[in-house]
Amino acid sequence: MSPARRINLPNDCPYKRGDEIQFQFEGGSIEGYRHEPLAIALLAAGVRVFGRSIKYHRPRGATCLQAHCSGCLMRVDGVPNVRTCDTPCRSGQVVERQIGWPGSGRDLFRLMDWIYGQRLDHHGMFTSSGTLNRMAMRFVRKMAGFGDPPTADIPRINLLERGEAEVVVIGAGTAGLAASMALAEAGHPVILFEHGDKIGGRLLGRACRIPTDDDRKRSGWEVRQEIKSRFEKLHGIELHQCTPVVAVYPGPDGPCVVASNDRETISIDARRLIVTCGAWDQVPLFEDNDLPGIFTLRGLDRLVCGWGVVPAEPILVAGESDEALQLALQLSLASVELAGVLTERREGELVDVLSKAGVDLIHGHRILRARGGRWLDRVELATASSTEPDLVLDCGMLAVEAPESPAYELAHHAGCRVEFRSASGYVVVTDENGRTSDVRVFAAGHCAGARDTAEAMAQGVRAGLACASKLEGTWRRPSSATAKT
């Protein structure tokens, strides 16, 4: 397996490295770039194990790189459980892993996994004697948990901004941008909350392609740049980046939306709400699918094509979608070594291009198990009917695709009806114009069942227009800082 390296970023890449900085990691100094997330800088520096699982102390690493898997939690400047994939590097930061003894890198508690790998029920341990049980519980409490309490002064977020809005849109991905822009163009002001520091959602992916009317496909980066330019010229959209919405409460006059960032908590009484929260990446089930070195498709796209960091090679890409094949192609064009592409796709333009590029296409197999100590070093494949591997691939990383899970939660908070679909999980129920079971709440994009980025965008436009047509009465400006607690 090759060591970590950085590759050059193309000029049109939406991820930009700032000046070089240095931060502290467990007694050493690591180089990163301003704006670059800590997790990316750590992976570029060869750090592979980011933490340990809470009970069996299995190694944990970054998996999604979009702040929802918890594999990258570390202690930063004395504060535990910081998502390092969502925290930019700053000069002088002190970063530490937080679970394990004597440390996360080499953790003796890992023995628990080997001894009790099948099952460890600590509730039933040492119950024959009260004294023994109390001693065992003290030990269990010491070895479990997510780090120690903070030693730093955690800034109190004590500024509560209250306001009102005609429309709040949650999520500045493709559907959220489309809905906000449709509303703004119809003359309705919008407050738009985005949890990340960039707008565009899936358009930020190197592998994203948007079909055009003349049967071509345009790159997500190109489409994003166009939308961004149009967005910046529009008036009436108040964008709050790095401000996740943490709750939505149904109210008598409309939903109350609560968002929070590191400076303030914002509470907005909205007449209308459009939820476009997207979907969560998943990793499919196979043995040892939690090993560091295994990434979701979009996570690996962000890591290698977005930030230009290749922690290990060769890479195996597994998936059936155009996005999976396009990611493999982009990696190959960037001269990143591939172990192959595991897919059932046997024909089509992307298959032809990959074959011509000399990429191995592996058919008729599934992933049986991942292998490695503290980082992936090989993947065992088997045919569909077999439980024994018949192909073992040496690989440094695995980018794997699984059905996404719609992010229905905030629409559910708002009281909207959701339904379970066996292929994907819960999804917000809407009509073709994004209307939910609550007349004041709309939903669009992947949280409402969109199957691809183009469909999410179209749903966003329709929800924005439907919402605009419902609005009536006089718009009241959001009040500024009306209350402090």
Ligand code: FES
């Ligand atoms: S939460 Fe950071 S990698 Fe998933």
